[in-house]
Amino acid sequence: MTVREDRTSPRRRGVxxxxxxxxxxxGHWAFILxxxxxxxxxxxxxxxxxxxxxxxxxxxxWDNFVSLALTPVFLAMDVVLIFGLLLHGLNGIRxxxxxxxxxxxxxxxxxxxxxxxxAIVLVVASLHIFEVG
Amino acid sequence: xxxxxxxxxxxxxxxxxxNESGQPAWGWILQAxxxxxxxxxxxxxxxxxxxxxTKGLRDAASVASWFSNPLVVVLExxxxxxxxxHALLGLRAIIFDFGFSPRTERRITxxxxxxxxxxxxxxxxxTAVIVSRG
Numbered sequence: 488m489t490v491r492e493d494r495t496s497p498r499r500r501g502v503x504x505x506x507x508x509x510x511x512x513x514g515h516w517a518f519i520l521x522x523x524x525x526x527x528x529x530x531x532x533x534x535x536x537x538x539x540x541x542x543x544x545x546x547x548x549w550d551n552f553v554s555l556a557l558t559p560v561f562l563a564m565d566v567v568l569i570f571g572l573l574l575h576g577l578n579g580i581r582x583x584x585x586x587x588x589x590x591x592x593x594x595x596x597x598x599x600x601x602x603x604x605x606a607i608v609l610v611v612a613s614l615h616i617f618e619v620g
Numbered sequence: 621x622x623x624x625x626x627x628x629x630x631x632x633x634x635x636x637x638x639n640e641s642g643q644p645a646w647g648w649i650l651q652a653x654x655x656x657x658x659x660x661x662x663x664x665x666x667x668x669x670x671x672x673x674t675k676g677l678r679d680a681a682s683v684a685s686w687f688s689n690p691l692v693v694v695l696e697x698x699x700x701x702x703x704x705x706h707a708l709l710g711l712r713a714i715i716f717d718f719g720f721s722p723r724t725e726r727r728i729t730x731x732x733x734x735x736x737x738x739x740x741x742x743x744x745x746x747t748a749v750i751v752s753r754g
Contacts, residue, residue: 542750543749616676
């Protein structure tokens with residue numbers, strides 16, 4: 488088998504290959520960030536379904552949660568969530584376009600511009616969140 | 621060079637990523653389609669739950685009255701289905717990168733399908749309870 492001999496092939500690197508920076512360019516880190524944020528959002532989705540179950544038990548449980556959700560610690564976690572969502576969603580737009588063969592040669596510029604847009608939206612969202620809370 | 625499918629010249633699908641046999645990679649395509657839908661449905665969900673209320677978060681009474689609108693119910697349930705699908709397809713892609721046999725891959729797909737179905741059914745039941753309160 489020739490696969491194992493190539494030092495940089497996926498089989499040779501294994502899971503450690505996710506963070507091994509040798510021979511890696513920006514595209515790899517975009518891919519890893521997409522996966523990490525995806526897993527984080529999946530965890531959030533599970534938590535979200537559990538929390539929403541409070542809505543079914545009656546108004547008191549949910550309204551108690553709402554007052555907890557408006558505390559600064561919670562709002563800070565919301566900002567982290569929005570950061571993850573923006574990163575994953577905007578990068579996903581790039582992945583979809585490139586996967587269908589569009590904008591392939593300007594991929595890097597697309598990634599950078601999308602992340603800049605994301606950063607602006609994140610700042611605006613954070614200001615809005617802490618104004619309201 | 622061994623005679624693996626990837627080594628032979630294979631006629632590939634031209635409009636989307638393809639697998640070793642040149643067939644369109646439907647898992648990837650579904651993820652892209654559900655991803656685009658999530659972008660729109662999530663925007664609706666965020667605006668509906670954070671920008672249309674004074675405190676930025678709906679209390680129980682506000683949720684009940686919001687869900688009395690059938691269009692809202694349809695959109696939120698659609699969102700649940702699409703986001704769960706997208707999330708589990710993504711999880712499947714990550715798991716498959718560890719390299720399992722085709723038989724194991726089919727089993728993993730089956731397990732994730734069951735997990736997704738349970739989550740969606742649970743969400744729909746929860747929605748029904750909320751709607752009945754409103």
